[in-house]
Amino acid sequence: MALVTGAGRGHGEAIALRFAEEGAAVAICDILPVSELDAKVGARIRDAGGAALACQTDVSKEDQVRRFVRSALDRFGTIDILANVVGIAGPTKDVWGMDLAEWQKTLAVNLDSAFLCCKYALPEMIRKRRGRIINFSSGTGKQPLSHRTPYATSKMGIIGFTRTLAADVGRYNITVNAICPGAHEERTVELERARAEYRQEAFDEEAARTRFKEARSNAILAGRWCADEGFAEKGAGSEDAAAIAAFLASDDAANMTGQDINSGGWVMW
Numbered sequence: 676m677a678l679v680t681g682a683g684r685g686h687g688e689a690i691a692l693r694f695a696e697e698g699a700a701v702a703i704c705d706i707l708p709v710s711e712l713d714a715k716v717g718a719r720i721r722d723a724g725g726a727a728l729a730c731q732t733d734v735s736k737e738d739q740v741r742r743f744v745r746s747a748l749d750r751f752g753t754i755d756i757l758a759n760v761v762g763i764a765g766p767t768k769d770v771w772g773m774d775l776a777e778w779q780k781t782l783a784v785n786l787d788s789a790f791l792c793c794k795y796a797l798p799e800m801i802r803k804r805r806g807r808i809i810n811f812s813s814g815t816g817k818q819p820l821s822h823r824t825p826y827a828t829s830k831m832g833i834i835g836f837t838r839t840l841a842a843d844v845g846r847y848n849i850t851v852n853a854i855c856p857g858a859h860e861e862r863t864v865e866l867e868r869a870r871a872e873y874r875q876e877a878f879d880e881e882a883a884r885t886r887f888k889e890a891r892s893n894a895i896l897a898g899r900w901c902a903d904e905g906f907a908e909k910g911a912g913s914e915d916a917a918a919i920a921a922f923l924a925s926d927d928a929a930n931m932t933g934q935d936i937n938s939g940g941w942v943m944w
Contacts, residue, residue, distance in 0.1 A: 852934045
């Protein structure tokens with residue numbers, strides 16, 4: 676059985692569907708109303724013959740995380756996989772113009788949520804002496820992103836959390852790894868809008884979505900590193916992240932832990 680946070684769109688949605696396709700029962704959560712989340716993701720899993728439980732959960736709130744994990748255990752009896760996918764972009768601002776509340780909210784959703792979900796899922800994994808934890812960082816978890824200090828800090832924190840937790844729970848045959856995924860459409864549009872606002876420029880959402888969807892003829896893997904040769908980055912999307920997650924959850928990755936895996940070649944360290 677797999678727990679997947681932030682399953683209402685993007686990477687979380689793709690991972691929930693992929694785990695179900697691989698045969699796992701899936702408990703999904705998001706801040707969306709249960710009816711909307713279930714219709715969008717849960718029903719698709721059940722229509723394909725799988726088992727799904729949808730919960731409305733703010734994973735930055737301890738009582739709600741506790742309730743989500745308890746509901747999953749009550750329904751399915753165990754937890755094998757935890758995918759901490761949820762994340763928000765946070766403000767596009769300079770530190771000196773940022774409110775403490777904006778900083779704290781970004782870290783609460785992106786970093787505290789991973790701590791809370793692990794806190795409540797790990798006792799069952801430890802009891803069984805087996806489990807897979809997959810955290811979501813970002814390429815930004817390894818390099819700066821201008822005007823996005825809380826987001827970068829939270830994603831760098833995920834990598835430190837992943838490595839340290841892996842060292843702590845390896846004795847129980849539990850692996851802990853992180854994925855640094857490529858982009859998905861909704862997040863990319865959010866970021867472009869925020870950048871435009873920061874620069875006090877007009878934002879064209881339709882053009883932003885078109886840019887995301889249209890593959891350029893000279894787009895290649897690791898294109899970023901070949902920009903001086905005229906190549907553009909091909910990138911990687913949610914399905915690529917889901918494929919990595921499926922591997923990390925499998926027996927083939929049983930001895931792989933404490934790693935942070937990049938998707939798409941945007942970062943190579």
